[in-house]
Amino acid sequence: MQDFIRLFFNLEVMAQTLPLLMQGLWMTAKLCAAVIGLGLVGGLFLALGALSHRRWLRWPAFALIDFLRALPPLVLLIFIYSGLPFAGLAISPFAAVAVAFFLNNSAYYAEIYRAGIQSVPTGQTEAARACGLTTGQTLAHVVLPQAVRNVLPDLLSNTVEVVKLTSLASVVSLAELLYSANMARSLTYNASPLVLAALVYLVLLWPLVRLVSRYQRRLAA
């Protein structure tokens, strides 16, 4: 029991490696900001493409969404980081992770937006267009606010997935939270940094997860 606490819940080791982990957390935060921000925008464009009545827009959007959802994000990441250099395209680990997960998540966000937009009754669009609003104005002021509200739990839930996904960045040696914790583990011969990292993820994500299920229950009611 003593050993267990010493190896997994060693407060001394945790305190000692905390600065390193905080650096990792900062990197995770930057990565999340990039992936979530880009994903929310990219997803919206993909969704609008998929809902367009122009076939030349709709078809490629659907194909891209399907492709990105079927491709494992880790495969995409390793391909971009280790495969593209063969074509003379070498990019930094951060850029590789951001691009790979942005692509992957755009597809998921796109599906959520699409469901949201479809949940808004066509009467809303018709009323807005009948008042002389353009397609863009109708989307921005009438359809999207309602669509986003209808799928907010799903958007949040996917955002939680994004945060978890960024831990895969450790495979390309990007010093985010998990990578930093693992490095601290090997420097201290102690598993406590890993436990600390897990706790950090939990503390960050647990409120979000609670929020999602609160929302879902409210929508179901």
Add this chain to the structure above:
Amino acid sequence: MSRPMLEIVALEKSFGDLKVLRDINLRVATGEMVFVIGPSGSGKSTMLRCCNRLEEPTSGAILIDGKDIVGCSSSALNRMRLEVGMVFQGFHLYPHMNVVANVMLAQIKALKRPKDEARERALAMLDRVGLRHRAETMPTQLSGGQQQRVAIARALALDPKVMLFDEPTSALDPELVGSVLAVMKDLKDSGMTMLVVSHEMGFAREAADRVVFMDGGLVVEEGPPEQIFANPKAERTQAFLSRVRA
């Protein structure tokens, strides 16, 4: 007769192989209220929706104060839609905005009115439909009749030349119908040009200048309400009226 405010000329509309409107011709003079009646599926809504191109006509022309809305470009269409107010059976207020914001939105975005002016105008229109005191309420807090009056205010705030009504009272509880009809009567008395699809026969007798009976995508018969309701000429009109009265 001077130039009509709304003129529908040889309007045809098909959905795929289904011919819904075949050669509709209709004129509505300035300040006139024309009622359209007819059996379900006869094309009343489709005709109305062609007048602001929520439905794309297959052929024909629709002149609003002399300008054809059918041929115009999409930017011209958005401008012309400001001249044609529409009120739907299901109200379609924006549920995420309060009442006054509903009435302000298109004024600001489409008419480019300054915010203060749009707000003032919105409050004036809400006053006109008797709902100024509900300006800050969310639409879902209102009764159906109140929602429909807000929808009318929303359309009026854009200073339309013509108002189209598609069964404005048929989603309402009977006790709420009167308040909406009263607003429409007031509009008519103030000189608004109105094309109304509705089966409120009592109201038509009292307020409409003309009644048009449609069936099978055609205007079968038209005339003053007394004549259409008391002595319809066409057999189909007689059959329809005896069915709705039964």
